[in-house]
Amino acid sequence: MEITRQELDDKRLSRRLLSPSLCIILLVVVFPLLFAFFLSFQQAEPRAGGIDMRFVGLDNYIYFLKSSDLFWPSVRVTIYFTIVSLAIELVLGIAMALVLNNEFPGRAFVRALILIPWAVPTVVNARMWEWIYAGSQYGALNGLMKVLRILPPDVNKVWLGFDVPFQGVPILEPFMRWMGVTRALHMIIIADTWKVTPLVVLLVLAGLQTIPESLYEAATVDGAGFWRKLTHITLPLLRPVLLVVLVLRTMELFRVFDIIYIIMQYSIRVLGILTYEIGMKFLQFGRGAALSFLIALFILGLAAIYIRLFYTEEAL
């Protein structure tokens, strides 16, 4: 009797504790989501004091997948942005974490310092790099390149320009052109990497703490060098952490908006920018909603693939 009463009380308490959050989530997440889903099957455009809606079935989705000439280029450039950023962040993040995992004077201080880029607001980061990349003689990157004699003193590079990288290289140039890659995109990838890598470093450092020192000692006795230790001990044991980083970063990169919008407005049409342009600039709510669901599907699909690829018992 006593136990069941206790259970009943617990159930009532848990419902009470959950209800504020659930109410908020139902009202501001679930309901708008359902509404967006509904909108995605409508042709919806604003008129004075309301919106005109007409049911069009799957037309909005079909429009993007078949007839829009903006959608697939946008998918390509988003995929390029995501994959290249992810690769750089992971390699740089793991390398930095391995360095900072060593003993050296001032280690605590340096570990604190690397948090700074992570804390800088995205908008400040965007405008800061825009200023660094300024394409004339007062741009800091141009100045640095000249001081280091990489650029001749009278040349000013337009870093945020639209020239296709790897010009003249046989297969690479057409590929870059097809993907919609420009120098500006590469510069934005660097700017974004600067801000985000500290997060990767922190997570990898936390993961490194869980690897027992004895494994490395045993490997040293067996004569394993740095690379063998890295590929046979460190990376396999970091798998859970790397899975988390991959999932978190992929979804953030795939929906990127802020930094590209602030620096380039609509000139680099990744999916986030394209959705904003269609939904909020041209006010085609139905199409915008459909596109945003396509992005969400992409992200969920990617997360599912990762979890299938990396899933181990301890990973989740």
Add this chain to the structure above:
Amino acid sequence: MDYAGYGGLLMKTSKMRNKARIMQRLRQIGLAVAVIAIVVWTLAPITWLAISSITPYIELISDRMTHWFPENPTLANFKVMFDLSKQTGQRFVYALRNSLIISSCVTIICLVAGTLAAYALARLPVRRKKELVLSLMSIRMLPTITLVIPFFVITSHIDYALMNIGSEFHLFDTKFNLIILYTTFILGFVIWIMMGFFLSIPSELEEAARIDGCTRLQALFRVILPLSAPGLVATGILAFLLAWDEFLLALIFTRSNNAITLPLFIAELGSQYITAYDQISAAGVMAAIPPVVLALLFQRFIVQGLTAGSVKG
């Protein structure tokens, strides 16, 4: 063993020792170079922003090859931001105030509601717990833009209805609206991280409190919450930073000084024809100071929070 052989052996071992010492030395130098490279890469951009913020405009646009540091350092760029007689100054002060109000309100709401929910999910029987947790996770994965369009349509409908009944109150371009919208992506995050913290506290502690005659709620407030204070601090700071950083919703739902936030103010500075990098740097430095100071002060807690939220899952 004759002398020559003995000497040869000695020389060989000392050579080996030398080699080991050189390798050790090289390793140290390599490590030092790598650490310095990391520090420079981390600090150089933000240092340049700080230098730019105290440089007069005329020096900012001189040739970078020779001119890196200001000859006449000035605080004028900062003063402009607080000059209430000019439009920029007014807008900045309002943006700063709005950002502080909005971020604090969002943090408090999410922390209170989120902590209670996280406790229930971590410790109490909840029907369909697994489904709830999974849907919380998928909400985190949603692109903000998915919610922006329905928000926009709903907000304009509500405002139109309010206008028709002659109400003074409206949603568009208000802090209230932004606070509601920001909770959408921050609440789930807070629940997620706090759940991780609660799960890491041994449940025996709570049981002991219960045996001593505490009710569930008393145990929560007297035992569990004090123990998870670091977690609360970390989660609170992370929530504050998320709200402080938000740009897209502010871009769509604010216009005037009434609700403009710092990120929007900074994004709008300058225009196609004027590069106001003196103002951008000064405003940027000021917008970066609160999060950077918080991050440095509470570094240990934040790292805990970030790893609890993601690694332990």
